[in-house]
Amino acid sequence: MLILGQSPFGEDETTGSIMEKSNFQHKNIQGPLAKILQQTRSLIAFHKDIGLSYPLTPKIKNFLGSFGTDIGRKDKSLKKTAKKKQTVPPIRPAIILSDVRRELGDCTRCPLHESRKHLIFGSKDVAQVPLFIVCDPPTRENEKSEKPISGEAEKLLLKMIAAIGLNQENVYITNIVKCCPPEDRSATAQEIGTCQPFLVRQIEAVSPKIIYALGPLAGRSLLKTEAPLLRLRGKFHEFHGINLIPSYHPEFLLRHPDMKKPAWHDLQMIQRKIASLNV
């Protein structure tokens, strides 16, 4: 049983290996060299996930690309977003989620509609809840289950919010874009920008005290910054007068158990903030 205020992750999981443990093999590369290559790729992917970037030569990008990663392609899009003038309308009161869903309709406003199977609006309708959770774009797995987060990642998220005394009734969960990008690529700045007015309307409808932004894109796109998640997490920012805390996506935490410790720190900050706001 989970005891309120205890880490949902357990001690051993907060000190595991950073490296992903998959059975990687590539073409004729095997043995110790394959292992080194796998670890290098995992480490660079890990840096990408926490928002650290550094120049890679075209040769290295091609090499990493041959393993099906988009490491080399990130993330000029956010640069554009950061430079763009703030166009998000101010939060206004007195709308409900079903109004926003109706406004969104069978949306074709950005290219993501072309490859989607389902538009994922958010978790079940609520009136007003203290915690608004916004995740990075939905994946194919999320799309299949028609949920903003699913599978083991959803289970972990529910454990995380239970650890701070919340449950599905007092949180609302959605994504920064409502359609899954093709081939599980990242969403572009244009796609995020096109969808964002509806996210803002959802926030307006739910009127939360805290926004918990999960993943490298979620917090950065709302805060209009290029700063890495590593630097954004661990503190509250302000989004239209609402406390916003960026943190790691549960999917990422499953792959990188070492990062559960800072994630638990962020959750405890939310718990203290909710207590101080008396909600």
Ligand code: SF4
């Ligand atoms: S991602 Fe958003 S803006 Fe783009 S098609 Fe889907 S609902 Fe419309």
